[in-house]
Amino acid sequence: MTGTRPATGRQHEIRRGAAVARVGEVAAVLREFSVDGVAFTETWDDSGVPPMGCGIVLAPWPNRVADGQWTYQGALQKLDITDLSNGHAIHGLLRNTAYQPVAVDDGSVTLAASIYPQHGYPFTLDTQVSYALSDEGLSVTHQLTNVGAQAAPFGVGAHPYLRVGERPVGELVITVSGSEYARTNERLIPVAVEPVDGTPLDLRSGVQLDRLDADVAVTGFAAAAGIVEHRLDAPDGTGLVLWADQVFRWAQVYAPSNFPGPGRPNQRKAVAVEPMTCGVNALNTGRDLLWLEPGDTWSASWGLRPIGC
Numbered sequence: 001m002t003g004t005r006p007a008t009g010r011q012h013e014i015r016r017g018a019a020v021a022r023v024g025e026v027a028a029v030l031r032e033f034s035v036d037g038v039a040f041t042e043t044w045d046d047s048g049v050p051p052m053g054c055g056i057v058l059a060p061w062p063n064r065v066a067d068g069q070w071t072y073q074g075a076l077q078k079l080d081i082t083d084l085s086n087g088h089a090i091h092g093l094l095r096n097t098a099y100q101p102v103a104v105d106d107g108s109v110t111l112a113a114s115i116y117p118q119h120g121y122p123f124t125l126d127t128q129v130s131y132a133l134s135d136e137g138l139s140v141t142h143q144l145t146n147v148g149a150q151a152a153p154f155g156v157g158a159h160p161y162l163r164v165g166e167r168p169v170g171e172l173v174i175t176v177s178g179s180e181y182a183r184t185n186e187r188l189i190p191v192a193v194e195p196v197d198g199t200p201l202d203l204r205s206g207v208q209l210d211r212l213d214a215d216v217a218v219t220g221f222a223a224a225a226g227i228v229e230h231r232l233d234a235p236d237g238t239g240l241v242l243w244a245d246q247v248f249r250w251a252q253v254y255a256p257s258n259f260p261g262p263g264r265p266n267q268r269k270a271v272a273v274e275p276m277t278c279g280v281n282a283l284n285t286g287r288d289l290l291w292l293e294p295g296d297t298w299s300a301s302w303g304l305r306p307i308g309c
Contacts, residue, residue: 004046004047006024006046006047007026007046007047007048007049008024008025008026008027008029008031008046008049008050009024009025009026009098010024010025010101011023011024011025011031011046012024012025012101012104012109012111014104014105014106014107014108014109014131014132014133015106015107015133016106016107016133016134016135017135018035018036018037019033019034019035019036019133019137019138020032020033020034020035021033021034021131021133021138023109023111023131025098025099025100025101025111026049026096026097026098026099027050027055027056027057027094027095027096027097027099028056028057028094028099028111028113028129029050029054029055029056029057030055030131030140030158030160031043031044031055033137033138033304035137035306035309036309038164038165038238038306038309039163039165039166040162040163040164040165040240040304040306041055041160041161041162041163041304042054042055042161042162042163042259042270044260050159051259051260052161052254052256052259052270052272053091053095053159053272054159054160054161054272055158055159055160055161056091056095056158056159057092057094057129057142057156057157057158057159058091058092058095058155058156058157058158058159058274058276059092059093059094059115059125059127059142059144059154059155059156059157060092060093060115060121060123060125060127060144060152060153060154060155060156061091061092061154061155061157061278061282061283062091062092062155062156062157062252062274062276062277062278063090063091063157063217063252063274063276063279063280063281064083064086064088064089064090064188064189064280064281065079065088065089065090065281065283065284066088066187066189066281066284067087067088068080068081068082068087068088068089068120069120069284070120070283070284071284072122072153077120077121077122077283078119078120079119079120079121080119080120082095086187086188087187088187088188088189089120091157091159093115093118093121094113094115094127097113098113099111099112099113099129100112100113102128103130107132107133107134108130108131108132108133109130109131110128110129110130110131111128111129111130112126112127112128112129113127114126114127114147115127117148122150123146123148123150123152123153124146124147124148124152125144125145125146125147125148125152125154125292126144126145126147127142127143127144127145128141128142128143128144129141129142129143130143136303136305137303137304137305137306138303138304139301139302139303140158140301140302140303141299141300141301142156142158142299142300142301143297143298143299144156144292144297144298144299145292145295145296145297145298146292146293146294146295146296146297147294147295148294149294150294151291151292151293151294152291152292153283153289153290153291154289154290154291154292154298155276155277155278155282155288155289155290156276156277156290156300157248157252157274157275157276157277158274158275158302159272159274160242160272160273160274160304161259161270161271161272162232162240162242162271162272162273162304163232163240163270163271164232164234164238164239164240165234165238165309167234167235167236167238168268168269169209169268169269169270169271170208170209170210170269171208171209171210171234171235172208172209172232172233172234172239172271173206173207173208173209173232173233174203174206174207174209174212174230174231174232174253174255174271174273175203175204175205175206175207175230175231175232175233176203176204176218176221176230176251176253176273177203177204177221177222177228177229177230178196178203178204178218178219178220178221178251179195179196179197179204179219179220179221180193180194180195180196180218180219180220181193181194181196181199181201181216181217181218181219182216182217182218182219182279182280184216184280188215188280189280189281190217190279190280190281190285193219193279193287196218200212200214201214201216201218203218203253206233209255209269209271210269212253212255212271213255213257214253214254214255215252215253215254215255215256216252216253216254217250217251217252217253217276217279217280218250218251218252218253219249219250219251219279219288221246221249221251223246226245226246227243227244227245227246228243228244228245228246228248229241229242229243229244230242230243230244230251230273231307232271232273233307236308237307237308238306238307238308238309239306239307239308240304240305240306240307241304241305241306241307242273242275242302242303242304243302243303243304243305244275244300244301244302244303245300245301245302247277247290247300248275248276248277248300248302249276249277249278249279249288250275250276250277250278250279250288251273251274251275251276252272252273252274252276252280253271253272253273253274254271254272254274255269255270255271255272256269256270257269275302277290277300278290
């Protein structure tokens with residue numbers, strides 16, 4: 001009898017020194033990033049799908065499109081409703097797609113998947129995601145090529161849940177330099193972008209995660225040399241930096257208290273810091289929405305860098 005294939009498809013494990021990353025083919029999902037046995041991303045059992053979107057790639061848009069509808073050249077586009085509880089389309093079109101490996105070596109793996117015209121998205125894109133380990137940590141590079149006949153709007157994101165070894169997530173301090181946030185309605189669609197000043201969502205000086213109950217998109221980051229950084233710090237001086245090219249102008253900070261996980265208590269605190277090139281509902285608002293002309297290729301990167309480990 002052959003072994004059972006994981007729910008996230010074939011797995012690709014890459015190594016460099018003490019660093020390990022594991023990637024599943026479904027949604028090009030990041031299953032693990034660890035260094036010397038210290039885990040920096042949340043994991044789950046092979047038999048399960050990614051809990052709460054853990055580790056998946058978000059393309060050709062991140063987060064929600066209100067009511068699954070938007071307008072292109074005067075024509076109403078109707079996406080399939082995939083956020084059933086709120087009635088929206090969420091996290092793009094590749095969440096259940098098995099990417100195919102196109103390049104694999106000891107320290108890196110590149111997976112590819114294509115988007116074809118379908119309900120509400122009449123464009124053709126070839127996409128790739130490359131995971132690579134270095135002495136600094138893990139880098140993730142997204143690439144899209146427009147192989148269709150018309151310019152295509154798009155956004156890209158990722159959905160990593162972060163941790164610092166076995167430290168309870170509630171003990172960690174999260175720092176995000178965003179000066180603005182998207183205030184949402186009861187269905188989690190933005191109604192305004194406002195300053196974080198004086199709100200519980202001002203994470204610029206660091207907030208302990210036990211005190212943060214958030215599912216919010218933030219923007220207006222401080223950048224240095226074209227890079228933005230978000231970080232988690234543990235009391236013992238260890239931690240993790242999530243860095244991203246400046247084109248990732250948004251980050252969704254989601255801090256649920258009911259995240260499941262193997263070998264760790266259920267219904268526990270977790271935190272996702274999701275780099276996104278555009279905000280929520282960008283196909284309707286147009287804010288930071290990117291466009292790709294026929295024949296053109298776009299790419300950008302983000303990554304994880306451990307601190308003090």
